[in-house]
Amino acid sequence: xxxxxxxxxxxxxxVAINTVVGGSGPPLLLLHGYPQSHVMWRKIAPALAERFxxxxxxxxxxxxSDKPAGNSRHETYCKRRMAQDQVDIMSALGHERFQVAGxxxxxxxxxxxxxxxxxxxxRAAVLDIVPTHTIFANLGKDVAxxxxxxxxxxxxxxxxxRLIGAEAEYYLERKLGHWSADMEGFDEAAMSEYRRCFxxxxxxxxxxxxxxxxxxxxxxxxxxDIASRIACPLLVLWGAKGLMHKCYDVRDTWCAKAADVRGxxxxxxxxxxxxxxxxxLAELLGFFEG
Numbered sequence: 001x002x003x004x005x006x007x008x009x010x011x012x013x014x015v016a017i018n019t020v021v022g023g024s025g026p027p028l029l030l031l032h033g034y035p036q037s038h039v040m041w042r043k044i045a046p047a048l049a050e051r052f053x054x055x056x057x058x059x060x061x062x063x064x065s066d067k068p069a070g071n072s073r074h075e076t077y078c079k080r081r082m083a084q085d086q087v088d089i090m091s092a093l094g095h096e097r098f099q100v101a102g103x104x105x106x107x108x109x110x111x112x113x114x115x116x117x118x119x120x121x122x123r124a125a126v127l128d129i130v131p132t133h134t135i136f137a138n139l140g141k142d143v144a145x146x147x148x149x150x151x152x153x154x155x156x157x158x159x160x161x162r163l164i165g166a167e168a169e170y171y172l173e174r175k176l177g178h179w180s181a182d183m184e185g186f187d188e189a190a191m192s193e194y195r196r197c198f199x200x201x202x203x204x205x206x207x208x209x210x211x212x213x214x215x216x217x218x219x220x221x222x223x224x225d226i227a228s229r230i231a232c233p234l235l236v237l238w239g240a241k242g243l244m245h246k247c248y249d250v251r252d253t254w255c256a257k258a259a260d261v262r263g264x265x266x267x268x269x270x271x272x273x274x275x276x277x278x279x280x281l282a283e284l285l286g287f288f289e290g
Contacts, residue, residue, distance in 0.1 A: 001042040012088040018064035019057045023049025027095035029086060030056040033104020034207055035172055037063030039193045043277035060085050061206025063197050070209035077209040078217045083113035087120055099288050101125040105210060108132055114230040123288060125235035127272050130244055130253045132214055133222040146243040153211035160208050168199040181241045185274035229259050235287040236263030242270045
């Protein structure tokens with residue numbers, strides 16, 4: 001799926017992060033969301049690698065990256081720690097300044113990265129998310145119903161782990177089907193990889209810790225930085241058939257968090273790089289080459 005890319009495991013302190021690296025040119029980091037891995041970028045990474053040095057990474061706890069156990073404060077999977085992982089691997093690759101695009105959970109890591117490491121990020125893109133603090137502060141019935149997993153996965157250990165683990169592949173496929181406009185964007189090779197990684201009990205635990213962090217320590221960090229704004233140019237893309245489009249003025253939510261925001265909705269569901277690869281690629285190229 002990533003022909004011509006080199007697979008590397010890179011040390012980031014307490015974890016090793018799985019990456020695929022390819023292309024040449026200015027560095028561009030790609031971060032995936034829940035419940036996936038770097039594989040979600042397979043349709044557009046080769047074309048991006050014609051213009052950029054592309055680093056598609058698995059977040060800690062996902063894919064083939066290390067999956068440490070969580071702790072009582074959920075610091076192991078806070079977005080600050082996850083962002084630091086990615087900054088560290090880019091340093092290890094020799095990239096002191098770079099651009100980054102994050103989908104879903106990767107977008108939340110991108111947001112925190114922009115606040116904690118503004119000197120490292122030239123431009124950033126977030127795909128199909130509204131800021132975490134905004135969602136919790138303005139929660140309505142439609143979002144609570146459609147994103148019930150935020151509250152299910154954040155339940156105390158080990159309730160969600162046991163329930164998901166009983167039918168992990170079924171749960172994975174229901175999530176992908178629920179959030180996409182249809183399942184046509186997910187070819188069998190990608191689904192095989194998603195199933196392989198997600199059925200690992202360590203992945204299930206790590207992903208629950210990711211959401212436990214979002215409901216606790218991430219909110220503490222967000223509230224401490226409530227007046228801080230992303231300094232670099234920010235591209236915001238979202239699916240016109242998704243829940244965020246239905247419930248929010250997505251671009252407007254980011255105008256409150258960043259100084260320079262542009263973006264639009266694409267004709268797809270939640271998984272932009274898989275459901276609308278050509279449109280997503282065009283938007284990312286136009287922005288990151290600008």
